[in-house]
Amino acid sequence: MNETELKQFTDYLYQMLKIRRFEERLNHLYAKGHIHGTIHLYVGQEAVAVGVCSALEKHDCITSTHRGHGHFIAKGGDVKRMMAEIWGSEEGYCRGTGGTQHMADFSIGNIGSNGITGGQIPIATGAALAFKMQGKAQVVACFFGDGATNEGVFHESLNMAAVWGLPIIYVCENNLYAMSTPVGVAFKIRDIASRGAAYGIPGHVVDGMDVTEVRKAASEAVESVRQGKGPILIECKTYRFVGHSRSDNRNYRTKQEETTWEARDPIKLLSEKLLGLGVTSNELEQIENRVVKEIDEAVEFAKGRAAVTMT
Amino acid sequence: MSVPTGEKLREITYREAIQEALVEAMEANPHVFLMGEDIGKYGGAFGVTAGLLDKFGPDRVRDTPMSEAAITGVATGASLLGMRPVIEIMFMDFITLAMDQLVNHATKFPFIFGEQSQVPLVLRTPCGGWRGYGPTHSQSLEAWFLHVPGLNVLMPSTPYDAKGLLKEALYRDEPTLFIEHKLLYGTRGQVPEHEYTVPFGSSIVARTGKDVTVVAYSYLLTKALAVAEELHREGVEVEVIDPRTLAPLGIDTIVSSVKKTGRAVLVEEGTRTGGVSAEIGFQIMEHAYEYLDAPIIRVAADDIPVPCNRSSEDEMLPKNADIKDAIMKVLG
Numbered sequence: 001m002n003e004t005e006l007k008q009f010t011d012y013l014y015q016m017l018k019i020r021r022f023e024e025r026l027n028h029l030y031a032k033g034h035i036h037g038t039i040h041l042y043v044g045q046e047a048v049a050v051g052v053c054s055a056l057e058k059h060d061c062i063t064s065t066h067r068g069h070g071h072f073i074a075k076g077g078d079v080k081r082m083m084a085e086i087w088g089s090e091e092g093y094c095r096g097t098g099g100t101q102h103m104a105d106f107s108i109g110n111i112g113s114n115g116i117t118g119g120q121i122p123i124a125t126g127a128a129l130a131f132k133m134q135g136k137a138q139v140v141a142c143f144f145g146d147g148a149t150n151e152g153v154f155h156e157s158l159n160m161a162a163v164w165g166l167p168i169i170y171v172c173e174n175n176l177y178a179m180s181t182p183v184g185v186a187f188k189i190r191d192i193a194s195r196g197a198a199y200g201i202p203g204h205v206v207d208g209m210d211v212t213e214v215r216k217a218a219s220e221a222v223e224s225v226r227q228g229k230g231p232i233l234i235e236c237k238t239y240r241f242v243g244h245s246r247s248d249n250r251n252y253r254t255k256q257e258e259t260t261w262e263a264r265d266p267i268k269l270l271s272e273k274l275l276g277l278g279v280t281s282n283e284l285e286q287i288e289n290r291v292v293k294e295i296d297e298a299v300e301f302a303k304g305r306a307a308v309t310m311t
Numbered sequence: 312m313s314v315p316t317g318e319k320l321r322e323i324t325y326r327e328a329i330q331e332a333l334v335e336a337m338e339a340n341p342h343v344f345l346m347g348e349d350i351g352k353y354g355g356a357f358g359v360t361a362g363l364l365d366k367f368g369p370d371r372v373r374d375t376p377m378s379e380a381a382i383t384g385v386a387t388g389a390s391l392l393g394m395r396p397v398i399e400i401m402f403m404d405f406i407t408l409a410m411d412q413l414v415n416h417a418t419k420f421p422f423i424f425g426e427q428s429q430v431p432l433v434l435r436t437p438c439g440g441w442r443g444y445g446p447t448h449s450q451s452l453e454a455w456f457l458h459v460p461g462l463n464v465l466m467p468s469t470p471y472d473a474k475g476l477l478k479e480a481l482y483r484d485e486p487t488l489f490i491e492h493k494l495l496y497g498t499r500g501q502v503p504e505h506e507y508t509v510p511f512g513s514s515i516v517a518r519t520g521k522d523v524t525v526v527a528y529s530y531l532l533t534k535a536l537a538v539a540e541e542l543h544r545e546g547v548e549v550e551v552i553d554p555r556t557l558a559p560l561g562i563d564t565i566v567s568s569v570k571k572t573g574r575a576v577l578v579e580e581g582t583r584t585g586g587v588s589a590e591i592g593f594q595i596m597e598h599a600y601e602y603l604d605a606p607i608i609r610v611a612a613d614d615i616p617v618p619c620n621r622s623s624e625d626e627m628l629p630k631n632a633d634i635k636d637a638i639m640k641v642l643g
Contacts, residue, residue: 061392098423106427111391116415122381123416126388133344133370133394153412156381163376 001277010279010287012054012211013270016046017291019070020267022079023242025295026069026086030246034303035087039100042070044241047266048173049074051214052141052234055222061109061127061140063120066101067240068113071143076108079294083302091305117178118144118151121170125157128168128231139167139225141218147178149192155199161231162199169221170201172235173208179244180252193235201231208236209264212273241265320501328470328502329359329435329491332477333397335506337367340395343481344371346386347399356401357437357496379408383434387417387486390432395481402448403438403490417486418461429484433477439492439530439580440628446616449624451529451580454587456488457558463487463511464558468532470500472555475509482508492530514561516568520548523638524568526591527578528554531629535578538634549638557587565591566598573604576637580629583611608637 001009023041030039042049045067053062053074064071072082077093085092086100093103101115111127114120124142131138148154149172161168172192176183189195196203206217214236221232239261243250250258271284323331336343345360345367351374354361364372375382379400386396400406406413413434420428440449456464463485467473473491480487517532518539527535532553539549550568554560569575575595577588588609595607613627 063388094423094425102419102423104424104428106391106424111388112420112424112428114416116411119384119411119416122384122412123388123391125381126385126390127392128388129385130389130392130394133389134392153380153384156376156378157385159376160378160381160385 006277006279008054009212009270009274010283012050012215013267013274013284014287014291015050015074016211016267016270017287018079018294019046019049019073021291021295022069022073022082022298025299027242029299037099038245038247039086040067040245041240041242042067044261044265045173045175045208045238046070047211047214047270048171048208048236048238049143051211052143052169052171052218054215055218056109056139056141059109060138060222061111061124063111063124063127063140063142064113065120065143065145065148066113066115066117067145068101068103068143072103072105072110072113075110077103077105077110079298080301083298084305087302089302089305091301118148118153120144121148121151121157122153125161125166125168128161128166129164131167132164137226139169139222141169141171143171143173145178146172146174146176146183146192147181147186149195150178150186158196158199158201158231158233162201165228165230167225167228168231169218169225170231170233172233173238174235175238175240177240177244177253180248182252191235193233196233201233203233203235206234206236208238209266209269211266211270319504321504322499322501323470324496325470325473325491325498325500326357326359326496328474328500329477330361330363331502332474332481333360333363334366336478336481337371342393343395343397344373345397345399346373346375346382348375348377348382348401350374350399355399357493359435359491359496360399379405380412383409383412384416386432387412387420387430390430391420391428395431397433397435397481400434400436403436403452404447404450406436406452409434413462413486414459418459421485422461430486431484432486433480433489434487435489435491437491437493439494440617440624442493443619443621443624445619449617451612453490453557454581454585457587457590461485462558463556464490465511465556466490466529467555468495468529468553470498471502472509474502475507476511476555478506479508479511490529494530498533509555511556512559512561513556514552514554514564516550516564517553518549518551520550520572522548522572523574523576523641524550524552524565524572525576525578525634525638526552526554526565528557529580531578531580534629534631535634538631538638542635542638547638547642554591560591560594562591562594562598566595569595569599570602573602574641575603575607576634576641577607577609578629578634579609579611581612582614583609584614586611605641605643608641610634610637
């Protein structure tokens with residue numbers, strides 16, 4: 001690995017940590033009753049958002065999900081304005097109307113996270129159609145979970161994108177559960193990536209806990225899609241380390257399963273890799289400190305402008 | 312009525328009026344494009360886009376797979392990135408398949424994401440019965456969409472309004488539902504030679520009268536006008552109002568008329584319960600209760616699916632006699 005790559009990987013760690021700490025802080029703020037509503041945390045899946053978004057240019061677009069904070073941060077979202085949005089503040093990305101599940105910043109290519117499972121899949125496909133019709137070289141990355149691939153619009157959209165050769169990468173984050181429903185109950189197939197074949201789309205399975213693997217698959221996909229070779233489906237096998245939402249007690253999965261996946265924590269895996277490549281623990285600590293400072297500032301920013309009073 | 316006087320006019324059909332609006336918009340703006348099932352070579356199930364594939368090519372007259380949800384969602388996504396899609400849903404009944412994209416996406420994005428997120432989407436679709444198509448190809452479902460904030464709901468009854476309202480929709484940046492009526496496609500009317508638009512929220516007086524106000528739109532306007540003519544010969548002067556756009560609703564013209572006549576009959580083709588008349592009637596109550604000399608009466612389809620066989624379909628849908636009876640009843 002050369003110097004540039006090492007720098008790149010260190011940046012992935014910074015971004016993944018930023019997502020992790022943002023989510024953990026949010027969880028704390030909700031638990032303390034400072035924030036109204038619900039949340040769907042991205043803890044455990046950070047390698048997917050960072051691996052995919054790092055392969056995109058700023059003017060490329062993403063669409064995101066109810067579990068969308070990680071995608072937004074990885075695409076360059078400002079954690080201050082995100083925190084403010086979730087807090088219900090005027091200073092938030094959507095003046096506090098969208099909240100945790102509905103945020104967008106078109107200027108950096110996030111054209112919206114979405115509270116309806118799979119709802120963003122045709123939207124992303126339409127964005128890709130616009131790029132193609134306008135003769136632009138931009139591409140779209142559309143994030144969704146395993147559950148969304150059992151919605152009708154997934155199938156309609158992939159078919160349409162294939163028929164029209166649209167510049168879009170469909171990124172399925174298979175975290176093994178649609179809320180509480182395990183993939184074994186909802187699918188007869190082993191790999192969701194195999195569904196691409198039904199529409200004439202290449203489907204790839206990727207280790208979603210390894211950011212280097214995700215990045216590699218995403219880079220290849222972006223290059224192919226940008227060349228006009230049509231859509232690609234990538235299935236990232238991953239795991240959320242927390243419940244579906246605030247009210248989830250995770251009674252549908254075992255502690256043993258959780259422990260097995262936690263051993264493959266994407267942040268731990270990358271940290272170990274970096275240490276092996278000669279990055280010092282002191283340098284990793286500096287990244288951690290930088291992230292914590294940013295999250296502290298985001299909370300201060302949101303708190304000061306919140307329409308909801310802190311108790 | 313709606314056609315201004317003193318202008319150079321020509322007579323065209325309702326179908327031609329819609330096509331003219333599409334062609335003019337496509338010629339003026341390269342971002343306007345059409346998308347739908349069988350709209351290319353076939354020309355659309357009711358012939359509205361006939362010939363446009365040859366004129367604009369397959370990129371801008373885009374035949375789609377049978378995927379109403381994706382058609383609506385893809386058009387919404389394209390509109391977010393600067394395109395101005397006009398989609399066709401072959402029968403209004405099939406809009407059920409596109410509801411999530413229309414209700415939770417196209418109309419929500421401008422509200423949630425603000426200025427950066429315009430959705431200049433026009434969804435065209437034909438409604439209506441009397442064709443023997445039965446329960447799943449004959450419905451008038453416009454009432455549902457009055458319950459969707461942020462959606463324009465247009466129901467033109469003449470070629471003039473069809474062209475002018477569609478042009479207006481194509482200039483605006485909001486999602487619009489443009490509901491055509493199958494029985495109106497072949498009807499003729501005058502339109503100006505020059506460019507014009509019809510503003511939203513501007514109900515018009517389709518016939519002037521002093522005794523009773525009848526509100527009717529789309530195909531049922533023709534029935535209301537026929538009844539008004541019949542009653543004129545019997546000495547009753549019916550004022551007929553065509554709202555033309557149900558959302559935004561031009562309630563002022565309706566209220567002014569009711570204040571003048573003191574009596575109102577509301578006519579719609581959709582089923583009675585929870586219909587458009589329930590909303591218009593309540594707004595009349597809110598604005599002109601003290602002017603009413605009699606309870607408002609509504610004329611609507613029976614609360615059952617539209618049957619296939621002709622006699623049952625005729626029985627279930629509003630008839631001229633129903634409108635006439637309602638008028639005579641409200642007159643006491």
